[in-house]
Amino acid sequence: MQTRTARLMDGTALARRVVEETSVRAAEITRRTGVTPCLATVLVGEDPASVTYVRMKRARCAKAGIDSRLVSLPAATTTAELVGTLRTLSQDPAVHGILLQHPVGPHIDERAAFEAIAPEKDVDGVTMSSFASMSFGRPGFASCTPGGIMRLLDAYDVELTGRRAVVVGRSAILGKPVGMLLLARDATVTYCHSRTADLAAAVREADVVVAAVGRPRLIRGEDIRPGAVVIDAGYNAGNVGDVDFDTARTRAGLITPVPGGVGPMTIAVLLEQTVDAASAQLGLATR
């Protein structure tokens, strides 16, 4: 039996290019208007992983010439207080994009909080309005990870029209929107999830697999169709993805490594959409 080795989809390199281009655009906005694009990041509590993510995002903003404003709220913040904070930021003309760091704690109605973000500042693509825009092919911001996945697919010239795409996971900001974006590109899209009776059978049919469920090595390498494109958006302890990478790479045509695949694209799209938002709000031509 012939053993193939899949080509790796280099999210780190693609993200670097996206961020470089974004930095140039940010500098140009600052030069032309005197206003620097600004992302407000709202953090509730002190979950160590969330603190780390927020620090990393702010560092990336700084490097790209984007201002960031950190709003740190105590863990005991109520839904009403959080909604109030997000509404104020939505109305603040100095803030162009808003990111609410997930998770916010079980006592908070996260959906109510997300919906307090004005759609034109929803650069993380978490509002129902953004979801509907992605679903209907209307102008609006993509959820960052789905947006990053589509950029990766395009960068590697993956044909989507008529191909079978299987999305494993149905979260509001990852599985559901990436399926809708794939459908908008004329893929035949199947949503699988925890209640799917025969996940392996569905994966075996897929020309494109998007794993977005957060369960280490849930998807077995031997179920990957030879030559398929494997996008692993899982991020589990120990840098393990949702796909059994070692086996999958012997069958796939293209595969994202974990780390270095989808992850870097998420933040690149966040920065890019922050600059898009600033550009639109400052009355400059959009891309």
Add this chain to the structure above:
Amino acid sequence: MQTRTARLMDGTALARRVVEETSVRAAEITRRTGVTPCLATVLVGEDPASVTYVRMKRARCAKAGIDSRLVSLPAATTTAELVGTLRTLSQDPAVHGILLQHPVGPHIDERAAFEAIAPEKDVDGVTMSSFASMSFGRPGFASCTPGGIMRLLDAYDVELTGRRAVVVGRSAILGKPVGMLLLARDATVTYCHSRTADLAAAVREADVVVAAVGRPRLIRGEDIRPGAVVIDAGYNAGNVGDVDFDTARTRAGLITPVPGGVGPMTIAVLLEQTVDAASAQLGLATR
């Protein structure tokens, strides 16, 4: 070979029950508040099929004790004028539900028109807000045909959890939302459409097929898995559905006839949601 004959899913009978219950609720609202639930129907132009649909819907309203207001606009109405009309109706406290009869003519931005309908009056479930609500399992109105299909499935005790559902068609008010409603009920959902490479293969895997594409007999009976549930939301000339009924019924477990399956449910859900809207707007307890 054994020939089975599928049980028919009687949409006419189920719709009658739904409308009867709705009539009782409408009368109770009128008795308690002095206000009769009111559906405003907006018709642009004089397309004969649209005129017939609107007349039929108004007759059903009258029979159910729901007032209807017809707003007939000339074919040359602009998007801005139509948006203005729909915004005015959205603010009119005497109107509880709004239906914009489709299609509105190619010179009108139909999406812009739909979005002028206030979500709380969107009893036809056409706004992006309603779509996102269906997708995320939030309170809101269903698109009427998808809502009617879910009622039919429930009335016949069709198990959805873990079953493979194949939706053929991806329109904004039928295919996309019915897929999201099936996903919310834990089905494994595949969206097929005009660009799907091998429709027959996808249909052959389906425990539940929803045909929602408007192409006569596109789905061949021999591709129906034995015992599958077949929902035909197609409505083509000559009362022909999207499924080849005669062959499909020899294989399916349950099947909707055309006419008398999905069609009657659409209008029943429209009436029911109009009463739901009136109830909420008049401050009465919702179901």
